[in-house]
Amino acid sequence: MDIVDRNFEHLHTTIYPTADQASQAVAHELASIIRQRQAEGRNCVLGLATGSTPKSVYAELIRLHREEGLSFYNVITFNLDEYYPISWSALQSYVRFMWEYLFDHIDIPKENINIPNGSIPKEEIDTFCKNYDAKIDSAGGLDVQLLGIGRTGHIGFNEPGSRLDSTTRLITLDHVTRIDAASDFFGEEHVPRTAITMGIGTIFKAKRIILMAWGEGKAQIIKKTVEGKITESIPATFLQTHPNVGVILDTASCAELTRIKTPWLVGSVYWDEHARKRASVWLSSVVEKPILKLTDRDYNEHGLSELVAQYGPAYNINIEVFNLLQKTITGWPGGKPNTDDTNRPERAYPFPKRVVIFSPHPDDDIISMGGTFIRLVDQGHDVHVAYQTSGNIAVYDEDVIRFADFATDYNQFLHEGEDTTSAAFRNIVETLKNKKPGEIDPPAVMKIKGLIRRGEAKATCRYVGIPDANAHFLDMPFYETGLVKKNPIGRADIDCVKNLLQELRPQQVFAAGDLSDPHGTHRVCLKAIFLALDELKHEDWMRDCRVWLYRGAWQEWDIDQIEMAIPLSPDELMRKRRGIFKHQSQKDAPMFPGADPREFWQRAEDRNRATANTYNNLGLPEYEAIEAFVKWDGRLI
Known part of the structure; x- marks a missing residue:
């Protein structure tokens, strides 16, 4: 689906049935640009993102390299961001992420890979950031910048309050961002408080920007980004001012867009049973009335005149939708035996199931x-x-120690104090006491x-x-x-x-x-x-x-x-x-x-x-x- 209604959407938005299909489309666009630059005898400069969103994009690029001969010999990459401080070998490091998910599997020259350094001394960060931006410029600028989006609306690690002209810099991470990253670090207390990120100004120098989002969890922030006003409190809305941005979504992440959630506000609608049901339920919540109390005027005043004209009066629509909703309710999730199941969600038989x-x-x-x-x-x-x-x-880990203590004590009880297996459990306890945050358990x-x-x-x-x-x-x-x-x-x-x-x-x-x-x-x-x-x-x-x-x-x-x-x-x-x-x-x-x-x-x-x-x-x-x-x-x- 590739439709833009300028009354609502301020960014060109393309929707694919699944995240995999969307990722493949993005990968093929990148591959096309890489090949075009190769034909021109030029380098292709890519800005890359990390996190769960681009993983399938990188997987498809690897497939194209292995199966269709896509070469990366002319590709120069610049990554968006990196936690600070963090070792490049840490499990959560974006350096490690990029090598595991892409660079180890393609023929890109190592000297063409650029990722913010999360382990340099703090006094060197300003110089590093200036040089990072300068290196992008000297490479000819970014041909394409890939972006994901955070719950705060951050792009890269440009948190709310970031300026449109911001450059690569050290930034303090928003509390929400640190909460979202807590699972990767096995606890919020282990998440770095700062990160090095390309600035919005740096990102905006890219000739093409692709913003990707998958899943229902991104639906709300995508609506604000695509349809909302430009504001520093949602940095992604700045993308509305860039001349060449593509927003790539799956069917879950686009769920809150007006053309998806309330398409009757955008244009003509095919009023099948589900659309009638959805419209009436939406209208009921807007006017705060039960379904059976909705009137022709309610429908007409809220963009649903077409529905009333085709299936009205309101009473007929209300009765239909009310009955559809009522038929969903059942106290028998496995089906009720000895009853007519025509209007029940589950079959009466076989029973029991x-x-x-x-x-x-x-x-x-x-x-x-x-x-x-x-x-x-x-x-x-x-x-x-x-x-x-x-x-x-x-x-x-504390739960493991508790169970290990129990096993040791119970074993000694069974064997009248004889120490038969406690050494193994003591070893487990000592291992956990010396374990570093994020370290893999034995x-x-x-x-x-x-x-x-x-x-x-x-x-x-x-x-x-x-x-x-x-x-x-x-x-x-x-x-x-x-x-x-x-x-x-x-x-x-x-x-x-x-x-x-x-x-x-x-x-x-x-x-x-x-x-x-x-x-x-x-x-x-x-x-x-x-x-x-x-x-x-x-x-x-x-x-x-x-x-x-x-x-x-x-x-x-x-x-x-x-x-x-x-x-x-x-x-x-x-x-x-x-x-x-x-x-x-x-x-x-x-x-x-x-x-x-x-x-x-x-x-x-x-x-x-x-x-x-x-x-x-x-x-x-x-x-x-x-x-x-x-x-x-x-x-x-």
């Missing part, structure tokens, strides 16, 4: 759909949980951390009421790096999922469709499920299998998207909370809380109550809380 709940981390099942999990078990279904990753990096420590998470997951399953045999721990290989940074999805990861599905042959599958997970684990886990299902689609049992997507601790489905809403009573919400509490290592202060200061159980309850409140405001029955699901349409991410 064999159900598989995929949980990316060992607690996503109970956090995200705990009430539904409990109800499926209570209603007699054969429920299995597949924990896709070990979650071992999200356990504090295998024994990783194993204990994984077992801690596994024990908590089993405790939740027992609390809900399923046998230990119904808890499946896949330990997908992509995750087992000991680092926040994971490996790409591989054949072994897909097979983990595929083999379990083939073994159980479920009639119902639940999977985490929450792609806003900031570390990307949910996205990889969901992709593995989709790829496995795609390979199994011709199996006979697949004809009877439905796949429902839930969202987790980071956000909820929009009301117009929800296809199954499971209401929870106060007692059920409390049962869900107690199930979440079984995950003691994630209680009070989880290692990776994200930007939200609330505990996971609080986020889940607030989100479930907010969904119920929205249904109530639309004129639907009032419930304590609601968990929401969307049916998978068979498309891959």
Whole structure:
């Protein structure tokens, strides 16, 4: 989709179905420029970014080099930024990132690579920064500058308050930026407070700028960047003044743009059932009226006259949408037997169903759909949980020490004081005491951390009421790096999922469709499920299998998207909370809380109550809380 409505969008914005497709398009544009410069006998000067956003771009460039002969012999690169102070060999160093994700795999001359130096003495920084800008100029200026965008709207590390004419310099990182980086450094206290970054003025000398954003988590800041006023409080809005900027998005990151969220404000709309539903729900929230109280005047005054003209009067639209919303609500997530299921989200039969709940981390099942999990078990279904990753990096070292102490003491108790294995545990304790922030755990420590998470997951399953045999721990290989940074999805990861599905042959599958997970684990886990299902689609049992997507601790489905809403009573919400509490290592202060200061159980309850409140405001029955699901349409991410 390549449309710009100048009434709203101030930057040329292109939307691709997936982040992978968008990344490939960016890589091919870079490749075209590189080849063009080679044909002209000139160097190609690229400004490069780091972080999760450009990883797939670099992967495609590597593929083009290996499979299609793209050479980088004439490419000179300048990276945007680097933490300060930081060693080039540190796990979080952007020098290390660039070599691992790009430079080690292409034929670029080493002398053509330029990255801000995070380990120079502080008194040399000013001179270094001036020389960095001068070196860009002497190379002929940047042909293309790649950019990601932070939650604060920063580009590079140009935080709110940065000036349009700023040059490469040392900058103090915003608190929000440091929180977002905390997981990479295993705690906010370890994140450097400063960084060296190209200035906005430096970036703006580029002949072409490409700003990329993937995922729902970037949707709000993209709307402000593309549609908002130019302001120093959102540095990315300065891009509106550059003559050649392309904003490249996937379908998730563009969700808040006017042409996507409320297209009737931009132009004519094809008013299918979903569009009618979305428009009425939006209008109800704007005028603060229940669906059934909306009038022709409400529709006409808010850009929906076309809808009323085609499907009006308002009463007809209201009744249709109200009924669509009402049909999403069911107390039987696995289907209610002995009833007409024509207008129910799930089939009555087969009953009971064999159900598989995929949980990316060992607690996503109970956090995200705990009430539904409990109800499926209570209603007699054969429920299995597949924990896709070990979650071992999200356990504090102190917990390992506590369990090691317990194991030592209990072993001595069993052997009447005989010291048989305590030396091994003492060694683990000493290892952790000498461990540096961000250092990879030795295998024994990783194993204990994984077992801690596994024990908590089993405790939740027992609390809900399923046998230990119904808890499946896949330990997908992509995750087992000991680092926040994971490996790409591989054949072994897909097979983990595929083999379990083939073994159980479920009639119902639940999977985490929450792609806003900031570390990307949910996205990889969901992709593995989709790829496995795609390979199994011709199996006979697949004809009877439905796949429902839930969202987790980071956000909820929009009301117009929800296809199954499971209401929870106060007692059920409390049962869900107690199930979440079984995950003691994630209680009070989880290692990776994200930007939200609330505990996971609080986020889940607030989100479930907010969904119920929205249904109530639309004129639907009032419930304590609601968990929401969307049916998978068979498309891959």
